Structure formats: C-alpha cells, structure tokens
Amino acid sequence: MAESHDLIVLGKIKQQLVTIKDLPSILEIRDKASAIAKYQKARKAGHETSTRAKVIMLLSEARAGQVIREMQAAGTLAKRGQPKKENSQEVSLLSGLGITDSESSRFQKAADVLDAEPEWFDAAGDAAIKDTTDVTQQAVIRESAKLKNEKIGKRKTPTPKGKYDVIVIDPPWPMEKIEREVRPNQSAKIDYPTMTEEELRVLTIPSATDCHLWVWTTHRFLPMALRIVPEWGFKYICTFVWHKPGGFQPIGLPQYNCEMALYCRKGSPKFSSTKKFNVCFEAPRGKHSEKPQAFYDVVKRVTTGKRLDMFNRRVIPGFSAWGNEANDS
Numbered sequence: 001m002a003e004s005h006d007l008i009v010l011g012k013i014k015q016q017l018v019t020i021k022d023l024p025s026i027l028e029i030r031d032k033a034s035a036i037a038k039y040q041k042a043r044k045a046g047h048e049t050s051t052r053a054k055v056i057m058l059l060s061e062a063r064a065g066q067v068i069r070e071m072q073a074a075g076t077l078a079k080r081g082q083p084k085k086e087n088s089q090e091v092s093l094l095s096g097l098g099i100t101d102s103e104s105s106r107f108q109k110a111a112d113v114l115d116a117e118p119e120w121f122d123a124a125g126d127a128a129i130k131d132t133t134d135v136t137q138q139a140v141i142r143e144s145a146k147l148k149n150e151k152i153g154k155r156k157t158p159t160p161k162g163k164y165d166v167i168v169i170d171p172p173w174p175m176e177k178i179e180r181e182v183r184p185n186q187s188a189k190i191d192y193p194t195m196t197e198e199e200l201r202v203l204t205i206p207s208a209t210d211c212h213l214w215v216w217t218t219h220r221f222l223p224m225a226l227r228i229v230p231e232w233g234f235k236y237i238c239t240f241v242w243h244k245p246g247g248f249q250p251i252g253l254p255q256y257n258c259e260m261a262l263y264c265r266k267g268s269p270k271f272s273s274t275k276k277f278n279v280c281f282e283a284p285r286g287k288h289s290e291k292p293q294a295f296y297d298v299v300k301r302v303t304t305g306k307r308l309d310m311f312n313r314r315v316i317p318g319f320s321a322w323g324n325e326a327n328d329s
Contacts, residue, residue, distance in 0.1 A: 006036045006049050014056050017063050023097055026067065030060035047132060054135045055125040058110060061103075061137075062121070065111030068104055109198060110137055113144050120144040138202045163208040165269065165305025168261075168319070170216040170291060171200055172311055173224070197224055201231045205310075210267035212303055214240065216291060217260050225262055234264040242292060243282045261295065271302045290314065 013029045020026055037053035040046030094104060113120055124143035128135035172194045195203075207213065213234050217225040229236050240261040247257035263279075271277070283292030290313045300307070300318045309319040 006040060006046075007052065010036065010049070010052050010056055014059065017056070017059055020063070021067060021070075023064055023067055023099075026060050026064045027097060027099075030057050030064070033057045033060065048129050051125050051128050051135050055121050058135070058137055058140060059114070059118075059121050061107045062110035062114035064099075065104075065107035065109070066114065069108060069111060106137065110140070112196070113140055117144065138198075141196075141198045142202050144199065161206075162306065163206055164211065164308040164320070165208045166212045166299065166303045166307040167205065167207060167310060168214045168216070168291075168296070168299065168308070168312075169205070169310040170312065171195065171203075171221075171225070171228075173200075173217070173221040197228065200224075200228050203232070205232045205234075206308065207233070207266050208305070210269040211265065212269045212271075212299075213264045213266065214299065215262040215264060217262060219256055219260075222260060229262065229264050234266045237263050237265055238279060239263065240295070241280045242295065243280060244285055246285075259291075261291075269303075272304050273302050277302055286313075 010033065013032060017026065017029060020029070033053045033056040037050045037057065040050035040053065094100075099107075120143055121140055124140040125135050127133075127143055128139060133139075174194050174196050205213070211234075213229075213232075215225050215229060226236060240263055242259045242261070244257050244259065247255050249255040277298065281294060281298070283294040286292065293316075296309075296316050296319065307319045308322060309316050310322045312319070312321050315321050
C-alpha cells in the first residue's frame, strides 16, 4: 500500500517539475523524491519505486540546471568558469540553497541531457529496474548515448562480446559541422552519431586484463582524449602520428596535416615484435574519418590475441568490428 501511494506522489511531483521555475521549489521536489527513494530502498522490496524516485531526483537536478542557466543568461548568475564577485547575489543565492559550485556544474550537465530528450531519464530508470541496478546521472548518460546512436545510426550495432587483447578505437568526438560565410560547404559532412565527453567517459571498453589500446584523436580533441583514457582504466604510454598528405588549415595557424593515435595499455601487454615499429608513419587519405590500412597492418604484425576495432568505418581483416558504418560503401 505504501509503495502504491508513493508511486502516486511521484507521478504528481514529476508533473510539477515541468512548470516550476524557482530553485527552492525544484529542490523541495528533489528532497521529497530522495526521502521516498531512501524509504523504499530500506524496505528491500521497493526497488521499482525507489528507482522511479531517483529518476525524479535526477530530473529535478536537471531542471535546476536549466533554471541556473536561465539565470546566467539574464545576468543574475555568472556562467560556469567565470569568477563570482564576493558577497554577490549569486553567492548568497546558491549557498543559501545549499548548492555548491560542483553541484551547479553537475546540474547543468544533467540539463544538457534533459534539453536533448527528457525520455532518456525514464529509459535509464527502466533499464535499472530490469537489471536490478542503481540509476545515476552516469546511467542516464549511458542510456542517452545508447538510444541516440540507435536512433541516429544507420543500423543498430550489437555490443561487442567477450574481452579483447588489442583494441583500436576511433571515438565519435563531439564535433559539429561548421558553416562558413567565406567559401561555404567546405566542411566535411558529419554523417555518423557523435558522443559528448560525459558519454565517452562512461563507455565500456571490453578489455582483457592485459590490453593494448590505440585511441585515435585530432589536435582539437587531444586534451579530451587524455582526460578520458584514465577513466577507461588505461595508462597513456606514447603517441603514434599519421602524417597525411595535406589537411585542414585554420586561419592564422599551421596546417593540421596529421592525426594521432594515443597508445595506452592496461596491465602488462607485450608486443610480439618491435622491428620496424615506428610511432610516425605516412599513408594516403581515405574517406572522411577513415583510418589507413598501413596502421592496421602494423598493429596486426606486432600484437597477438583477440583484436577489436571500435567505431570502425569499415571491416578490417583480423579485427572484430564494432560500429555502425563497417559495411558502408
């Protein structure tokens, strides 16, 4: 009886979140959902209700993030990364509500997900109920990435099975097509799903205990790649550089005629050979974002075991494929 009553309460306060625009009321809903979640969890028989309550807690924080951004746009609050004036209205407002800087940042990241698709929160809750797991902001991000890629991608791709000794990953970095006023239509068409840094951080890498990992990146996303690698449980070792014939040249900067593959490792993997094994190599360009065969030939020559190519653009002999473009022409 208590569980059914709590489900009714949760339904009502969830509807209120859509229209409420003041932070105190939103946080009050979060606290009410939190109390229900704790009570149902303590009952040990209310996993579904507890999970639904946690979903509303996350929705409340996302809604708070939206309101905080609206206040930033109105000039009431400083934007993320900008210093706050001592004794300012912002300091008294957020601290008075018990919102720390880190919480404000987390709320706004949750707001990014809510802006894109509110249903992703419920989808994460459904998955947590089915798997009897917990639902967190990271779980929502994982579910959003999964559903977004299934929706945008050309076909649904199964999750790789088993563990791999050698992994090459070409992450779908969060790049966007840039329209130019001068010489327009020169940007490459982005025709595959992309992922945010938060989505990439929680990506599951199906690695064996000892595993070689190459992470492809461009100059723009190099700092992000170096931040994400430790999140995947790997240690950065060195950088392989693909010297390309020509490349994009930003105004006032040198030509970017190379791409990097960060070599990282987990455990203590060994190379089967290190002869003629250089970190710099030249190879012709292929289709947009396609990586050269010469690179894969070297990786196959110096490694043994099960190999996986994640987010691959085509099928590579000697590698299992995980990506939604492997068979594209």
